Amino acid sequence: MSAYLDGELGAEERRRLERHSDLCPECGPMLRTLVRLTHELRDLRRRPERSVAPGVIERWMETERTFPGGAARDGW
Amino acid sequence: MAGDRHAFPPASRRVRFGEMSDSDASSSGGLASGPGGLGDGELVGLAAAGRRDAFEELVRRHADQLYAVILRLTGDAGEAEEVVQEAFLRAWRGIDRFERRAQFFTWLYRIGLNEAKRRAGRRPASEPLSVEDGALAQTADFSHAPERRAEQHALRVVLERAVRDLPAGYRAPLILRDVEGLSTEQAAEIMGLKEAAFKSRLHRARLKVRDAMDAYLADDAR
Numbered sequence: 190m191s192a193y194l195d196g197e198l199g200a201e202e203r204r205r206l207e208r209h210s211d212l213c214p215e216c217g218p219m220l221r222t223l224v225r226l227t228h229e230l231r232d233l234r235r236r237p238e239r240s241v242a243p244g245v246i247e248r249w250m251e252t253e254r255t256f257p258g259g260a261a262r263d264g265w
Numbered sequence: 266m267a268g269d270r271h272a273f274p275p276a277s278r279r280v281r282f283g284e285m286s287d288s289d290a291s292s293s294g295g296l297a298s299g300p301g302g303l304g305d306g307e308l309v310g311l312a313a314a315g316r317r318d319a320f321e322e323l324v325r326r327h328a329d330q331l332y333a334v335i336l337r338l339t340g341d342a343g344e345a346e347e348v349v350q351e352a353f354l355r356a357w358r359g360i361d362r363f364e365r366r367a368q369f370f371t372w373l374y375r376i377g378l379n380e381a382k383r384r385a386g387r388r389p390a391s392e393p394l395s396v397e398d399g400a401l402a403q404t405a406d407f408s409h410a411p412e413r414r415a416e417q418h419a420l421r422v423v424l425e426r427a428v429r430d431l432p433a434g435y436r437a438p439l440i441l442r443d444v445e446g447l448s449t450e451q452a453a454e455i456m457g458l459k460e461a462a463f464k465s466r467l468h469r470a471r472l473k474v475r476d477a478m479d480a481y482l483a484d485d486a487r
Contacts, residue, residue: 226474229424234444240329241332244346244350248354249350249354249357
């Protein structure tokens with residue numbers, strides 16, 4: 190079932206699992222809810238409203254000015 | 266280069282060097298044409314040779330996505346931002362040791378995840394993760410098909426909570442694979458797991474979150 194969700198089955202294997210799930214009272218509901226779950230989870234994907242990149246660049250440049258050449262290798 | 270074959274995030278989302286502001290351009294050395302159109306692998310090569318504008322481009326491409334992943338793991342916006350800053354600093358310091366057979370972003374994410382883990386280890390066990398529902402949430406807008414959208418929003422909240430409640434070792438696979446859409450190979454590499462072990466954790470995580478979704482939908486149907 191995981192291989193099905195992850196797109197790792199060939200066409201024939203997918204059809205076999207789908208046919209089985211149409212008839213099996215255990216596998217059918219499980220497959221359907223897992224398929225729905227993976228779709229819903231993908232919809233959770235978000236980006237921050239404000240990009241963090243400028244702050245990262247500023248901090249990186251500041252650290253490079255203060256410790257040029259890697260003084261922060263042991264943590265900063 | 267592998268980094269180009271699985272370009273991530275999609276090229277359409279990338280910030281091109283030419284779109285940078287004047288101050289951005291001047292901080293990059295005032296080059297007439299920048300590295301925005303290059304693949305990650307080429308940028309890494311330039312950054313390793315000391316080109317800061319190339320590294321800046323890598324930050325612009327990957328910082329927000331890494332932040333989103335780390336925020337889901339830590340639940341704390343300030344902590345997530347610090348982890349991302351540190352991950353990039355470590356990446357810059359170690360870029361000449363980056364193995365080109367890997368993709369830059371998987372290497373970077375691994376640094377970020379390790380840093381988040383290290384910080385979590387320092388946090389007292391009794392200290393709960395803070396919950397910042399608003400940090401990544403979109404503004405809820407129920408003006409069109411309000412009932413359907415409200416239901417969808419409620420389900421989203423249930424799923425966010427179920428993901429957050431997973432143990433970290435299970436949460437990360439689910440976030441990387443199912444939320445962020447990385448391949449199993451990429452996500453397993455970031456976590457330093459063999460694919461079979463990664464898949465096993467992912468499957469367990471999915472079952473746990475599915476239970477939460479089922480419980481919500483069953484309640485909702487009553």
